[in-house]
Amino acid sequence: MSSFKLGFIINPIAGIGGSVALKGSDGMAMHALALGAKPKANERAALALEVLQPYKEQLSIYTASGEMGEHCAQQLGFNVNVVYQTQQVQTHSDDTELAVRALISEKVDVILFAGGDGTARNIANVVASEEHFQVPVLGIPAGCKIHSGVYAITPKAAGRVIELMVTKELVTLTTGDVMDIDESLFRDGIVKAKRYSEMQIPSELRYVQAVKSGGKESDELVLQDIAANVIEEMAEYDETQFIIGSGSTTAFLMAELGLENTLLGVDIVYQQALLCSDATETEIIESIEQHSGVTKLVITLIGGQGHIFGRGNQQLSPRVLRAIIAQEGGKNNIVIIATKTKLAELANRPLISDTGDNGLDQILSGFMPVTTGYKDQVLYQVATPQ
Structure with a gap:
């Protein structure tokens, strides 16, 4: 049986600004850490992968090094293939985009990522190009801002959608908008969202129409x-x-x-x-x-x-x-x-x-x-x- 190839990326600093009232993490990670914030993205991603633990023999996880996915997947006992090595202590948006390119080159079946709207934008910069548009993507909500339509409702819900794919259920392929807001305005109490792109996402199939x-x-x-x-x-x-x-x-x-x-x-x-x-x-x-x-x-x-x-x-x-x-x-x-x-x-x-x-x-x-x-x-x- 062919092994299901799950692409997996975590933005380790996603959502780190939320607990210290920074209303976002874009460019604010060091400030958030100084205020005592604790990274939570890996914990959120683990909730999704835990749903898939009964299927360890049926899937292989392709991911980035360290806190970008490797540690989380290994701790849960999955077969892990590291296809991108980050060279930075604190990861950057460039790491996300380079990791996505590495996953695409491995021809993964779907890319599961943990982050917020900023992370979704980084991934869309690569995936939403015409050449790669057919690579489906699904987000694990882990950021301060989740305005984009590419995320599951909860981390466990993200795991359930991937479970349907692993168990060969019919899974509808739909299009989700990638949205983001201006964090500088948001911190001043002004919410201004903008549609940046779209990506194809797997979702639960509506069997009856x-x-x-x-x-x-x-x-x-x-x-x-x-x-x-x-x-x-x-x-x-x-x-x-x-x-x-x-x-x-x-x-x-x-x-x-x-x-x-x-x-x-x-x-x-x-x-x-x-x-x-x-x-x-x-x-x-x-x-x-x-x-x-x-x-x-x-x-x-x-x-x-x-x-x-x-x-x-x-x-x-x-x-x-x-x-x-x-x-x-x-x-x-x-x-x-x-x-x-x-x-x-x-x-x-x-x-x-x-x-x-x-x-x-x-x-x-x-x-x-x-x-x-x-x-x-x-x-x-x-x-x-x-």
Whole structure:
């Protein structure tokens, strides 16, 4: 079984100014310590990790040295991989950003961090870039200011959301705003919040939605929502070429585009026009190489089995898939679409990548977003064949 890779960062001085009435910690850590404040961020982070202790054998924690995560995770008995070494006694915002970059390079499944709005801003500086936007992030509230929508309600609640991911429950992927206030004004009694960015966050899935309950009519509405989401992306990224895989869900997308579809084959679409029907592996490779922009792949899964590669779509060979993920965007160039009903039929079994290339299957494993409606995604595990 693939190990869940949890990225973990603590801002050790987050919230340190609160207990001594500084109303924030940005640039005030030394002053707070001089006034007798005690760091609490590691204690808050430990409350979240304690929820995950029953799953020690199923996950590995990737973190920064010392009080930035290493000590907390080790004390709770987790398998710890230190991927960033801080060189400072008192950590700085630069340490947070460098640690995030190190976690991204390790391809962690999610980044769990403890801090406040300032910490969220530091993380968003890296994660919210287009290249890394698909890396989900979840905050453990530990700062003086928690205005951002990227935090769990409590530290234990943060642990519960990660627990859902580790145990392969369906977890909705939503967008949370990164907010912060002007601390200098706040200390004068003036609250002025500002939206700085947004990040994708995992949250508890709402399993029942009125338009997506059982029945043929609502199934069609769900497929329309999924198609609308993909078509909007096609319009937004006008220079992006789309390879459309086989299956009834992708066939519905092609029908919404008003294009002929090869139900059991692969089609190539550019600017919402059909470039190639029932394309071979060679034709797909040539199209990727000749196209000046990015090429994305839209696929669905085999119902009841969960295979996304290696069953009925051999045209999507390891060579094709490596060419797609080698482009800017990496794995994010693979767009998986499916209804939540179809995912629920898997009974928590992972999606399967069985390309015949073990190294590639390992790259594709981990949690990936699945588009399940309009502006609606869930995180779902992709695994290698057992």
